[in-house]
Amino acid sequence: xxxxxxxxxxxxxxxxxxxxxxxxxxxxxxxxxxxxxxxxxxxxxxxxxxxxxxxxxxxxxxxxxxxxxxxxxxxxxxxxxxxxxxxxxxxxxxxxxxxxxxxxxxxxxxxxxxxxxxxxxxxxxxxxxxxxxxxxxxxxxxxxxxxxxxxxxxxxxxxxxxxxxxxxxxxxxxxxxxxxxxxxxxxxxxxxxxxxxxxxxxxxxxxxxxxxxxxxxxxxxxxxxxxxxxxxxxxxxxxxxxxxxxxxxxxxxxxxxxxxxxxxxxxxxxxxxxxxxx
Amino acid sequence: xxxxxxxxxxxxxxxxxxxxxxxxxxxxxxxxxxxxxxxxxxxxxxxxxxxxxxxxxxxxxxxxxxxxxxxxxxxxxxxxxxxxxxxxxxxxxxxxxxxxxxxxxxxxxxxxxxxxxxxxxxxxxxxxxxxxxxxxxxxxxxxxxxxxxxxxxxxxxxxxxxxxxxxxxxxxxxxxxxxxxxxxxxxxxxxxxxxxxxxxxxxxxxxxxxxxxxxxxxxxxxxxxxxxxxxxxxxxxxxxxxxxxxxxxxxxxxxxxxxxxxxxxxxxxxxxxxxxxxxxxxxxxxxxxxxxxxxxxxxxxxxxxxxxxxxxxxxxxxxxxxxxxxxxxxxxxxxxxxxxxxxxxxxxxxxxxxxxxxxxxxxxxxxxxxxxxxxxxxxxxxxxxxxxxxxxxxxxxxxxxxxxxxxxxxxxxxxxxxxxxxxxxxxxxxxxxxxxxxxxxxxxxxxxxxxxxxxxxxxxxxxxxxxxxxxxxxxxxxxxxxxxxxxxxxxxxxxxxxxxxxxxxxxxxxxxxxxxxxxxxxxxxxxxxxxxxxxxxxxxxxxxxxxxxxxxxxxxxxxxxxxxxxxxxxxxxxxxxxxxxxxxxxxxxxxxxxxxxxxxxxxxxxxxxxxxxxxxxxxxxxxxxxxxxxxxxxxxxxxxxxxxxxxxxxxxxxxxxxxxxxxxxxxxxxxxxxxxxxxxxxxxxxxxxxxxxxx
Numbered sequence: 021x022x023x024x025x026x027x028x029x030x031x032x033x034x035x036x037x038x039x040x041x042x043x044x045x046x047x048x049x050x051x052x053x054x055x056x057x058x059x060x061x062x063x064x065x066x067x068x069x070x071x072x073x074x075x076x077x078x079x080x081x082x083x084x085x086x087x088x089x090x091x092x093x094x095x096x097x098x099x100x101x102x103x104x105x106x107x108x109x110x111x112x113x114x115x116x117x118x119x120x121x122x123x124x125x126x127x128x129x130x131x132x133x134x135x136x137x138x139x140x141x142x143x144x145x146x147x148x149x150x151x152x153x154x155x156x157x158x159x160x161x162x163x164x165x166x167x168x169x170x171x172x173x174x175x176x177x178x179x180x181x182x183x184x185x186x187x188x189x190x191x192x193x194x195x196x197x198x199x200x201x202x203x204x205x206x207x208x209x210x211x212x213x214x215x216x217x218x219x220x221x222x223x224x225x226x227x228x229x230x231x232x233x234x235x236x237x238x239x240x241x242x243x244x245x246x247x248x249x250x251x252x253x254x255x256x257x258x259x260x261x262x263x264x265x266x267x268x269x270x271x272x273x274x275x276x277x278x279x280x281x282x283x284x285x286x287x288x289x290x291x292x293x294x295x296x297x298x
Numbered sequence: 299x300x301x302x303x304x305x306x307x308x309x310x311x312x313x314x315x316x317x318x319x320x321x322x323x324x325x326x327x328x329x330x331x332x333x334x335x336x337x338x339x340x341x342x343x344x345x346x347x348x349x350x351x352x353x354x355x356x357x358x359x360x361x362x363x364x365x366x367x368x369x370x371x372x373x374x375x376x377x378x379x380x381x382x383x384x385x386x387x388x389x390x391x392x393x394x395x396x397x398x399x400x401x402x403x404x405x406x407x408x409x410x411x412x413x414x415x416x417x418x419x420x421x422x423x424x425x426x427x428x429x430x431x432x433x434x435x436x437x438x439x440x441x442x443x444x445x446x447x448x449x450x451x452x453x454x455x456x457x458x459x460x461x462x463x464x465x466x467x468x469x470x471x472x473x474x475x476x477x478x479x480x481x482x483x484x485x486x487x488x489x490x491x492x493x494x495x496x497x498x499x500x501x502x503x504x505x506x507x508x509x510x511x512x513x514x515x516x517x518x519x520x521x522x523x524x525x526x527x528x529x530x531x532x533x534x535x536x537x538x539x540x541x542x543x544x545x546x547x548x549x550x551x552x553x554x555x556x557x558x559x560x561x562x563x564x565x566x567x568x569x570x571x572x573x574x575x576x577x578x579x580x581x582x583x584x585x586x587x588x589x590x591x592x593x594x595x596x597x598x599x600x601x602x603x604x605x606x607x608x609x610x611x612x613x614x615x616x617x618x619x620x621x622x623x624x625x626x627x628x629x630x631x632x633x634x635x636x637x638x639x640x641x642x643x644x645x646x647x648x649x650x651x652x653x654x655x656x657x658x659x660x661x662x663x664x665x666x667x668x669x670x671x672x673x674x675x676x677x678x679x680x681x682x683x684x685x686x687x688x689x690x691x692x693x694x695x696x697x698x699x700x701x702x703x704x705x706x707x708x709x710x711x712x713x714x715x716x717x718x719x720x721x722x723x724x725x726x727x728x729x730x731x732x733x734x735x736x737x738x739x740x741x742x743x744x745x746x747x748x749x750x751x752x753x754x755x756x757x758x759x760x761x762x763x764x765x766x767x768x769x770x771x772x773x774x775x776x777x778x779x780x781x782x783x784x785x786x787x788x789x790x791x792x793x794x795x796x797x798x799x800x801x802x803x804x805x806x807x808x809x810x811x812x813x814x815x816x817x818x819x820x821x822x823x824x825x826x827x828x829x830x831x832x833x834x835x836x837x838x839x840x841x842x843x844x845x846x847x848x849x850x851x852x853x854x855x856x857x858x859x860x861x862x863x864x865x866x867x868x869x870x871x872x873x874x875x876x877x878x879x880x881x882x883x884x885x886x887x888x889x890x891x892x893x894x895x896x897x898x899x900x901x902x903x904x905x906x907x908x909x910x911x912x913x914x915x916x917x918x919x920x921x922x923x924x925x926x927x928x929x930x931x932x933x934x935x936x937x938x939x940x941x942x943x944x945x946x947x948x949x950x951x952x953x954x955x956x957x958x959x960x961x962x963x964x965x966x967x968x969x970x971x972x973x974x975x976x977x978x979x980x981x982x983x984x985x986x987x988x989x990x991x992x993x
Contacts, residue, residue, distance in 0.1 A: 065334065072341065083990055086621050090606040113624065123575065126628045127621070149632055150618045151566045152575040161607040161616040169614065 063234040063286040067188050071232050071290045074140065074186035081130045081142075082226055082294035086111040089219035092165040094131070094174045096194065096205055097217065104251055105134040105192050109143070109166050109173035111159055116146030117181045123152040127159045129166065131173040131182075132192065138246040140186035140230070143173055188238070190246050191231035193265070195256045197224045197293060204258050225293040229256070229265055231273075237286030241279055249276050266291070347949050347966030350480065354463060355947035355968040358482035361468060362943055363974060363983070365409060366486075370981040376654070378898040381936055381978060382855050383486070384408070389454035395540060396451075397857030398437045398492070398641065400941065402458040402485040411461050411468040415959045417483040417946065418457045422953065425964040427483070427946055432457050434993065435623055435944065435971065436640035437487045440538040446637060452539060458483035462959075474952035474959060481962060482947040489973060490940030491856030492644035493864060494849055495626060496619050497604045499531040500597075501561045501571065501580040501589060502554035511554035513868070514580035515590040519598075521870030521877045522808035523929045524842045526850040527597035531557040533864035533880050536636040541859045543888045547881055556635035561593075563629070564619070567612040568596045576633060598808075600665055603845040605648075620645045622989040623942070623971055642860050646942070648975035648985045649851045649935045653838040654901035660724035661841035662731055664807040667756040671806070673701070683708050685749065686727035687765065698787035702775075703753075705729060705746055705767040715769040716742050728752075735839055737832050742767060743776045744818055750778030751816040755803045761785060762793070762820075777820040794820050801873050801921055810840045810902070811928030815921075823920055826906045826927045834903035837931045847984060854899040854908075854934035862887035862930070869929040871916040878925055882915040886926060889913050898936075905931045937979050943972040969993070 028036075094109035096102045109131035116128030124146055131143035150158040160169050172179035195203045199222050200211065208214040209222040217223075231253060233246070252275070254268040266289045273287050366383060373380040387402035389395060401407070405414040417427040430450045433440070438451035460481040461468045471478070493499075501514035513520050513530075520528050535541055535548035562571045562578030569592045571578040581588030596608060607617045620626045626645050630637065652660050666684045669677050675689055682688060686708050692701040704713050708727040722734040732745045750763040757763070760781035766773035777784060777793045781802050784793040801815055813836055814826040825831040852861060866883035870876065878886075893911035909926035916922045949966040956962075969991040975984040 065338070068338070076345070084992075087987075088606075088619070088621065090619075113621065123632060125632075126625050149575050149629070150563050150615060151578070154613070157614065158618065160614070161609075161619070163609050164611055164614065164616055 059236075059282075060285060063236060064288065066234040066236070067232045067286065067288045070186060070188040070234075071230060071288070074189060074230070075228070075290065075292050077142065077185060078132075078228060078292070078294055081112045081114055082296055084113040085220070085296055086113060086127065086159075087219045087221075087296070088161075089221070090161045091159070091219075092162055092167075093207070093217055093220065094166045095207055095217065098206055101205070103255060106194050107131070107133040107174065107192075108194065109170075111147075114144065116144035118146035119148060119153070119156045121148065121153055121156060123148045125149045125158060129159075129170055129173055132185075133176070133182075134190060134192050134250070135182070135184075136176060138190040138243055138250065139184050140189035140192055141182045142185040143179060143182045145170065145173070145179075145181040186230070186232065188232035188234055189230045190233060191229075191250045191253050191269070193229045193256050195227045195229075195258075196222075197227055198222050199224050202258070203227060203256075203260075205256055206258075220296055223296050225295045227291065227293045230290045231269060232288050232290065233283065234286045234288075237283040240283040245276075245279055249273065249279065252276065344966075348968070349966075350949035351947050351966035351968040354480040354482060354949055355945055355970050358461070358463070358468075358484065358945050358947050359943060359970060359972050359988075362484055362486065362945065363972075363976075366939065366941070366976055367981050367983075370976070370978060376900055376979060378900055381898050381900050382853075383488075383939055383941070387456070387458070387485075393454035394439065394452040395542060395857065396438050396455055397540060398487045398489075399455070400486045400488050402456075403461050403483045404456075405459045409461075409468075411470050412459050413462055413471055413481075413959055415460045415481075415962075416457055417460055419960055421948075421950070421964045422956070422961040423963050425948070425967070427457060429455065429457055431993065432485065432944070434627075434991075435487075435942070436627070436637050437489075437942065439540040439641055440638060443538055449637070458485050460959075460962075462962075471959060474956040474961060476952060476954070478950075478952055478962070480947060480949040482945055484943055484945040487942045487944065488853060488856070488940070489644040489942040490647055490851075490853040490935075490938060490975075491858055491861065492642055492647075493529055493531070493534075493852065493861055494526060494604075494647040495560060495643045495645060496564065497597075497647075497850035498526045498529045498643075498864070499557050499561050499564075500527055500593060501558055501569065501578075502532075503580055503582045504555065504558070508553065508555060512583065514583055515593055516583045517868065517877055518870065518874055519594055520868040521875075522812075523865070523869060524809040524932050525597050526852065526865075526933050527593075528868070529864040529933075530867035530880070531560070531864060533867035533883060534639050534642050534860050536638050538638045540641065541884075541888075543859070543892045545859075545888075547884055551880070552635060552639050556633055556639075559633040559635070560629070565593065565596060565608075565617050567616045568608045568610045569593045570612050600663070600843050601845060602843070603847065604849040605845075605847070622646075622973070622987065624989060624991065642858055642864070644940075644942070646973035646975070646987055647849050647851060647940050648847060649849075649938045650847055650977055650984060651841055651843065651845060652937070654937050654979060655835055655838055655903065656735060657721045658724050658731075658839060660846060661844075662724055662726075662728070662839055663844045664810065664840050664842050665844065666728075667752065668806055670753050670757045673757055673759055682706065682727075683725075684727055685753075686710075686714075686729050687749075690766075695787065700764075700786045700788075701761070702786075703750070703763065703765045704773075705742075705765050713769065713773065714767060716767075717745060731839060732836075735835050740832075743774060746776030747778065747819045748816055748824070750776050751818075751820065752778075752813065754778040754780040755812070755815050756805070756807065758804055760802070760804070764793070779817045779820050797821060797823075803873065807842065809842050809928055809932035810837050811905075811924065811931040813837070813840065814924045814927055826924050827910050827920070829907045829910060831903075831906045834906040837905055837927070838902040842932050850933075851935040852933055853938075853940065854902070854904065854930065854936050855894055856934075857891055857895065859884070859887045859891045862890055865933055866926065866929050869916070869925045871922040871925045872919070873921070876922075878916050878929075886912040886915045889915075890926070890930075899934075901936050902931050902934065904936075905934070937977060938984060939976045939978055941972075941974050941976070943970075943974065945970050945972065 112130045118124045129145040148156045167174040207217045252272040387404035403412045433449040433451040442448040462481045464477045502511040503514045534552040536550045558578045687703040693699040717729045717733040722731040746765045753763045762780040762784045763778040765776045768774040824833040863884045867880045869878040890908045912926045916925045946969045948964045950964045971989040974986040
């Protein structure tokens, strides 16, 4: 029994230090794991929040899509297969960025694309009423097309009415749920003898699939790496079963060995179907 | 030396501070986490509630449409009593009428599902639908005569009651039940009784004063009607409350400039007016090749469905169409015309262009008469196919033979003595069609005399046509009526005495009512004016516009005096240039709506009854009184129900312990305006358009 209050024996110190080391190791391990879990959780919430905002916006845009047989839709079709990231442009009865001249009509041209910075952006070009301006175009009906009237809506060209809506999203793919219950990359039912989009008469819903990487993870990879990864992720094919697309995307992500692991861990996939009003 | 005072802090207190700090830190982290997840949960819940409300709204629309279709299935035999949808929840007689309202969800209605909870009553969390919101489409006459924006409807409108939905479907509840998942309320309107603004209206040439503006197209073209495009929108009153049979002539009307805003915007590329939106200028009617000519080229194309925008482009611009009612409301705001006019305007109308009586699956095109535009004819085969006639040129003789026609049937080669009594189709020859439409007692000679008279109306010459029929023996002759008396070298049998005065068009028919210029037995005009007319069914068999499904026709059973006024204003009362004034059109429309309210029209044939009821505001002559027929028969229909169903659905629940149906907790809400066209005679949904309403 220790009788001298002024000091510790060597054995006591060794035991104390050993215990302290063990405790430090345990706590640091605990902190490390907690940090990893917290970081992953934050990444997930970050990606979820960004994607929710994007998908919620899409709900409104697609719900108010203008469906007429005499207007143009810039969409994926046999004549426009859109390998890699998809692009879509259509008229919708939502507000947009209007020219300063005023005379705002309730219709906007809405477009979605992945830009050159590998971020999903949305165009919402508020259209003016017909015949109020020689420069600002109103909604145009066929034979005039979206591509001929607003080229930036169908290409990678810059346009001031694009805004980054999903900075986390780097892969954008969509397919059509047709009225016969099948998913297709053709916006009409060939089995019914149809051969044109015809106001999306056969399209019940548009299924959007997105791959997103949270903002913290994005700082760990270059644009070229993201572009390469996006390019390696498969396009939708009608032969796919539900879930196949994401399985193939996950395989592409797993195969991307050049990417830092923390960045890979931050990749999330989202899918939602947007009913198209009938 | 005084020693340093020792620190009095207890040595074990540090641990407590550290522990407390950790607890505070952890608590902060936990609170932050729960706040974030809580917000996330709320967002997800909100999204879920909205989705639930949307699904409820769509389901309720399916239920409402099913009720309409069931009503048709329950009454396959169409009568005046059931040709229109059953009405309920409409104002009682004596109160301000709401002509467009067909029904609303109402406690005690025939569905037996509707609760006594009114949609204007507050829910447990204070949600209600105001009367002004129920009239945000402006289909109900407004109450306010001073405010130009207040959409609050007339006091005779009562807001719809709620229908509660459980997992088993809509149920009539006596008290709250925990299984309720939502509720809906609706009002259905007769959009087919309105002028489809995607078709209706023609431009005006502005003058000073503005009220004296003249049509920017020839008045003869306005007067011949044939398309709703020739409805005069300046015949629409701008008074908020609806006009009735006892309302004196309104004091203010929709302006010509506001009409130009609509027409110029809608047909910008095809008509190409000068100026820009809200300041368009159109050429005078007499300007050849001007805006008037371009307008006529567009709207007198008989093949146009008006469901699609013209493909004409001008300077990178196209024509326009109002996508839905929401866009119409915005266009009105941009133009600045009166909200009160909106109760007469729609954006959705569909009609299967087929008769409501007889065996035809499509109407017989009036353009076939154009085969007689030149004499001798250039298309003998076409004339035989569609008229069963063979041309016989004049021979100076001897024996001298006058130019005439022989009735040989669509596929025959020899003169026939009688018209076969087989059922007609849309491609049958005209005598066969008349045989199957007119009473069986009508003789072959009588029918062929009508055919001859119709040919005289269409051909370009002034010589009276006759048709020879009969077998191998001596020919019998059926005479028409033209400007010149019969020139027949061998008038046997003799032609009947000519009518005292005749009107001969010598041009293409513009509307089915113009068949009323024809004579029977070269003596009496076709009867398009009496209730008992046996000629009236003819109005249902022919058409100027040949599209199988088209937009722009109006329900003949419309209760809107203003709409009929617009259709009648400017109608030709006496060829070629006497037209109906707006005031006379208004008074005629009042009489017509009174008659419609007494007895619905089943088909176009009823137009003769309405014309008889319209009186003599346009003149007492046969021709003047038939102006109503010429204006309405081609433009009106009864077979399609064009409805606008305004539904509000709310997802939600009853909290535990709720004792009153008013204690519903609203969690999500969705409103739709569904435009739907249902064929009354087949129950087929011809077309529909779902318009999401965001307020």
